Amino acid sequence: MSIVYQEVQNTQYSILDTQYPKMRIVFFASGKFAIPILRELLSCGHDIVCVVSQPDKKAGRRLKMRATPVKDYCLENNLALFQPSGLNGSSAFNYLKALDADLFIVVQYGIIMPERIISLPKIFSINIHASLLPKYRGAAPINWAIINGEKETGISIIKMDEFVDTGEIILKKSLPISENDDAQTLSVALSELAKKMIIEAIVLIQNKMFKLTPQEDVLASYAPKLSKKNGLIRWDRPKEDIYNLIRGLLPWPVAYTYFKGRVFKIYKAAHKGIKDNFNSQFDQLPGQIVFIDSGEICVRCFDGLIAIKELQCEGGRRMPVRDFIAGHDIKKGDMLG
The missing domain is CATH 3.40.50.170 (Formyl transferase, N-terminal domain)
Structure with a gap:
């Protein structure tokens, strides 16, 4: 041999x-x-x-x-x-x-x-x-x-x-x-x-x-079996914690929040820090939508923003934010969670 x-x-x-x-x-x-x-x-x-x-x-x-x-x-x-x-x-x-x-x-x-x-x-x-x-x-x-x-x-x-x-x-x-x-x-x-x-x-x-x-x-540390309850996003948490939760729960159970009483699953996102030109926007509450553009919905969290890029609303299909915005009534100031 x-x-x-x-x-x-x-x-x-x-x-x-x-x-x-x-x-x-x-x-x-x-x-x-x-x-x-x-x-x-x-x-x-x-x-x-x-x-x-x-x-x-x-x-x-x-x-x-x-x-x-x-x-x-x-x-x-x-x-x-x-x-x-x-x-x-x-x-x-x-x-x-x-x-x-x-x-x-x-x-x-x-x-x-x-x-x-x-x-x-x-x-x-x-x-x-x-x-x-x-x-x-x-x-x-x-x-x-x-x-x-x-x-x-x-x-x-x-x-x-x-x-x-x-x-x-x-x-x-x-x-x-x-x-x-x-x-x-x-x-x-x-x-x-x-x-x-x-x-x-x-x-x-x-x-x-x-x-x-x-x-x-x-x-030793432990990695218990996941359940759907692990996916609930707490918007008062730091941006990196929320971002890690979103990417860590793919393909199941998927991180989620609520929008107008319906489950709002988040598949892709990014995190952003607080910039000088955003100061006035950071008077808003964790979970509140700070702004929306064609490709992302930016949500206030403890120390920055989570930019949602791909999602699925309860009863709907998974889609890019651009497509979701085109077919749903969602605006700056709305609350998630």
Whole structure:
């Protein structure tokens, strides 16, 4: 087996040329974040003996049954698929045991795995988590990193234990968060980083060259599952907090306010400071519209303005502000919230 490493900035090793045997892998995933990672494993010749994904669920206004993005990918590519309603029963345990896997790889699966499932593979189970653990343990690390104004995040690959996101770290690499990132663009960038890291991690595991580093629990923070109530904008907050909330809650649940008693979702915005020529306008209340032009609705907040650029009014479609203004009675001095 031939492995060549090169030292690079912020990374201990980068694999340049690797030859290794196939691993028998069971891949647990549900969200589209996992698809580039699954595709990379397949392209490197690993034997994905089964993909485990959440069951179809009712979703949308009409509550139609909807498959996970990973299930759709499996059907398109003729991959073996298993969708248990849970992992605590004997049927799921016996099915997964019979697969005789070397590794379980878990990426945005969305169901907590019991210890007896985690311990089934010949080697162990690993989780790919979209944060620099121990920061942002939990279900929504990408969103909360942006909401909290972090300047960097990253990918952690850990050996799983019986708790959530607490396992020993195999690999960890950082990625900057730009001012223009939202949760969708950052998710794409982190998935691209993760697909490279998982191949490196597997080679290290195969060659017993990995080091397991315990997490420092005293540094832990948490990224709980999002709900619609997280999206309510408080206009008395600083402009950067509101801007981070808007970009951190895409594509769901989306930041929102109220306009004339109706929900007013905000998809794109910018923040602006207080300029000398705006002084008279800043006597207005937080949530009050300061001015409107063809491309934005500017709203007073604690220390500046939020310029709304794309929105959706309850019962309507998502649209640029220019289109909204043309069809709605909205004016300077109106209140949001």
